Amino acid sequence: MGTDSGVFHDRLARVRERMSDLAVDALLLSVGADLPWLCGYEAMPLERLTMLVVPAKEEPTLIVPRLEAPRVDDRPELFRLVAWGETDNPVALVGGLIGSRITLAIGDHTWSRFLLALQNELPARRWHPASMVTSALRAAKDNAELDCLARAAAAADRVAGAIHHGDIALVGRSEAEVASDIGRRLIAEGHDKVAFVIVASGPNSASPHHEPGDRVIGRDEMVVCDFGGILDGYCSDITRTVVTGEPTPEMQDMYAVVSEAHAAGLSAALIGSRCADVDGAARDVIADAGYGEFFPHRTGHGIGRDVHEDPYLVDGNHTLLEAGNAFSVEPGIYLPGRFGARLEDIVVATEDGPWSLNQADHSLVVVG
């Protein structure tokens, strides 16, 4: 994925176009997903600065620590490589490349210590987050990116299937043990890395971002399993809620509402829909069923090289969905101290309507 220079050239051209529209004089990228998206290289998150400097109209330069230079695929047609030694000052090197340019956009995840050092080196500049330039471009996935997301989703589906089929035992084991198993399965099914695993059982299932711990999973409990990994640079993210015994009528009713809200969110995920309206479509179902106060989070987030990225399906976000946008649809209901449920798939807005990358069973499966 993404090893074709043509892809990077095309992205660079679109970045430059957007820089021109926004009157950005230079783009500065360091750690985070913008850099590999634009040139195929990922900066190590360390104290030695790596930074790609893209002037609006001149050749980009990648500044890297000399130690890491051998890790860089040399792409002279894309950028000039400058390696700095252990006693050099990389901030001064970047400053020299910026020169008298005024309006600068810096990678959103760049460490603040580097931004502060650059602001000292380059006073009286206008600084913006790089997402202003890159975010909408990254959000419109091309076919190769959608293929990566689909393969990651299929791998996550197989892990969800293993939970549904009882291949990952729940009852009598701690949340942390189950989370470890899920992590191993994510790798076994083709992910390069585990991004996160939530296993939240019984009353813990009412905490949307629960950290799996020592709690031993019992019978007749709701268990929220939310997990994802990275495959060829792109993320998966899926949630399935299961029950370790026959669900009570209240559990069934609540889960039916979550499921209906999910379907409503999915149906609303059309090109041209406002992000806030997709959120509203799911939220209305939950509110109408009387659970409104128990759905405390947004309906979804964009996904790609970052597990959370634009577009966010949240109240107040008037951005319109575009073709190739990929995002989670993940409504949930959480009854504090009792139990909760969430259902999450990754969905793509396409000319043919919403395309769900995940296909694992949506029902409240009973497992052992």
Place this chain on the structure above:
Amino acid sequence: MGTDSGVFHDRLARVRERMSDLAVDALLLSVGADLPWLCGYEAMPLERLTMLVVPAKEEPTLIVPRLEAPRVDDRPELFRLVAWGETDNPVALVGGLIGSRITLAIGDHTWSRFLLALQNELPARRWHPASMVTSALRAAKDNAELDCLARAAAAADRVAGAIHHGDIALVGRSEAEVASDIGRRLIAEGHDKVAFVIVASGPNSASPHHEPGDRVIGRDEMVVCDFGGILDGYCSDITRTVVTGEPTPEMQDMYAVVSEAHAAGLSAALIGSRCADVDGAARDVIADAGYGEFFPHRTGHGIGRDVHEDPYLVDGNHTLLEAGNAFSVEPGIYLPGRFGARLEDIVVATEDGPWSLNQADHSLVVVG
């Protein structure tokens, strides 16, 4: 480790003392190691802002996304907890807590997008990196921290022992496969996470930060294995170089120089030594043997909650070593296109002299 409120109270008192010395009006901590060091909570590296605001003389406040509030161990004696909802503006919340304070120190790893948003919210302030306040305090480890580092080092030693004893096969396997095995062993020996694994064989051993790849390890090759993990929040980091067959006289001579440089660096790591002089002690041995140009990196880095932190053993760093400083001593020689070697232990400066946390065999072990 670090669950005792007394430890955090003591750290907060020292942080406030240093803020007073430096005339810092408020400290702002987000992602990164300063936050768990100071209050036991680690921020999730996500787009929802978590930030601890520590005014010089008032009660600290931890701003967290409402979703993540259940993950926080409530410590009302240490900080006030404020949870923000999905449509709130956390940057405005932080701004309100800062009020008219002028001189602000922000966590070094805080995402630039949040610093830029705060600079917009709070114009005409003076911004500094938080390391100005925290770095020297974090570098002087207390006994509980040294115990964590020692346990992590012992776990890494056992993995090095497994390589030395041939329990992790090298010849005929790819660097990436061997790296996976080493990662699994790091976990099996007690680490909570793998931080990094370098396996660099044959000519790749001449690249200090080589990314393990498809290259199959052959006979009679130098193999540099550099790896570490995180155990109870603290890092291990060790390098051993092995050879898959009888080493040539040139390999033996070169490795003897690396080993002698390591011993010289270790001996120089005394309380009161300048960091640059520890670097110089190791570097002089290599230069005197005629390999000076083939040792392109610093001699070491501090280690603790971050795998790289202050103090750095590098030319130009005139900081004096203090009791409890923990750092790597890791000279190496790299002959481009041919082979390289590095030897790394974690060392603590103590009143009784340098204390090496790693004890795995230092010799150039022949393995299969």
